[in-house]
Amino acid sequence: MRLPAPMILAAGTVLSVLFAYSAVSHQQVAAQPLGADWPMYRGDHAGTGYSPLAAINRANVAKLVQAWKYPLQATNSQATPIVVNGVMYAPAQNRVVALEAETGKEIWQRPISGSQPSRRGVAYWPGDGTNPPRIIFTAGTRLIALEAASGALVTGFGRQGEVDLVLPYNSVPLVFKNIVVVGANTPPPPAVSPGNARAYDARTGAKLWEFSSVAGPGTVGQDTWEGESWKGRSGLNAWSFYFTLEPARVWGVADRVGSLEVGKDADVVVWSGEPLTKDAKARMVFVDGQLYEPEDKPEPRRGEASPSPSPRAPSPAPEVQP
Numbered sequence: 001m002r003l004p005a006p007m008i009l010a011a012g013t014v015l016s017v018l019f020a021y022s023a024v025s026h027q028q029v030a031a032q033p034l035g036a037d038w039p040m041y042r043g044d045h046a047g048t049g050y051s052p053l054a055a056i057n058r059a060n061v062a063k064l065v066q067a068w069k070y071p072l073q074a075t076n077s078q079a080t081p082i083v084v085n086g087v088m089y090a091p092a093q094n095r096v097v098a099l100e101a102e103t104g105k106e107i108w109q110r111p112i113s114g115s116q117p118s119r120r121g122v123a124y125w126p127g128d129g130t131n132p133p134r135i136i137f138t139a140g141t142r143l144i145a146l147e148a149a150s151g152a153l154v155t156g157f158g159r160q161g162e163v164d165l166v167l168p169y170n171s172v173p174l175v176f177k178n179i180v181v182v183g184a185n186t187p188p189p190p191a192v193s194p195g196n197a198r199a200y201d202a203r204t205g206a207k208l209w210e211f212s213s214v215a216g217p218g219t220v221g222q223d224t225w226e227g228e229s230w231k232g233r234s235g236l237n238a239w240s241f242y243f244t245l246e247p248a249r250v251w252g253v254a255d256r257v258g259s260l261e262v263g264k265d266a267d268v269v270v271w272s273g274e275p276l277t278k279d280a281k282a283r284m285v286f287v288d289g290q291l292y293e294p295e296d297k298p299e300p301r302r303g304e305a306s307p308s309p310s311p312r313a314p315s316p317a318p319e320v321q322p
């Protein structure tokens with residue numbers, strides 16, 4: 001029997017799953033395949049945390065009852081389990097586990113020695129024509145890949161299933177196609193490490209790229225640092241719980257009004273020279289380094305020069321929580 005869609009709670013040391021028992025039939029629930037999986041930490045690449053499932057609603061939420069629980073035995077767990085094809089994957093105190101999502105029955109567990117797996121979660125790579133699906137996660141300075149079906153280390157990934165990140169990342173990797181992206185948790189001063197975002201091949205573990213959060217010599221933005229103030233910088237790490245992705249943007253570049261044909265439907269336009277008019281249908285426009293919103297670009301009157309738009313007012317600085 002297929003159970004109604006669950007509400008998954010991971011708090012402290014116990015993973016609890018609650019089910020709604022109401023007038024919603026099992027057939028109705030089974031007919032909602034869209035969003036039945038939760039394949040990544042925040043649900044999708046946009047990080048929305050949204051599910052279209054409707055089996056649990058305001059009418060029946062008060063009737064939720066516990067279906068099963070599984071002891072994570074983890075300290076300060078912040079895990080959001082992922083669910084793919086009816087299998088739930090989650091990090092525990094000193095292991096990563098795969099459970100039957102409907103019953104909580106353990107399918108496999110993989111002990112992790114040395115350092116604990118990230119308390120926030122694991123990532124799923126669906127595989128390709130050659131390699132089967134994998135569970136990818138961090139444990140201290142290690143990026144580890146397991147076979148999703150058995151929990152065995154993927155020996156062809158890095159060195160016997162592990163990649164040395166050098167800098168730790170205590171969160172969930174982002175998987176996009178065959179790319180695994182991680183951030184960094186940098187040590188406190190006086191240690192010096194900017195903490196760059198890095199990407200690895202999900203198939204081999206080979207490093208693909210690294211984004212410098214402090215622009216060094218020969219890189220874009222290095223001239224924005226006065227003198228040699230870029231040296232010895234720390235605390236500029238990509239320390240996000242989770243990375244997100246946006247659709248590819250179309251860029252338009254022009255040097256004068258009337259030559260913007262390529263950028264008419266662009267998302268972002270880089271501009272140098274005269275101000276843009278509303279003919280440039282762009283979401284964001286940079287004019288000589290200043291950011292202007294599309295509605296800030298006034299329509300010039302016939303025979304008059306295009307007036308200079310006002311730059312967007314800077315956003316207030318966010319409050320720093322103690």
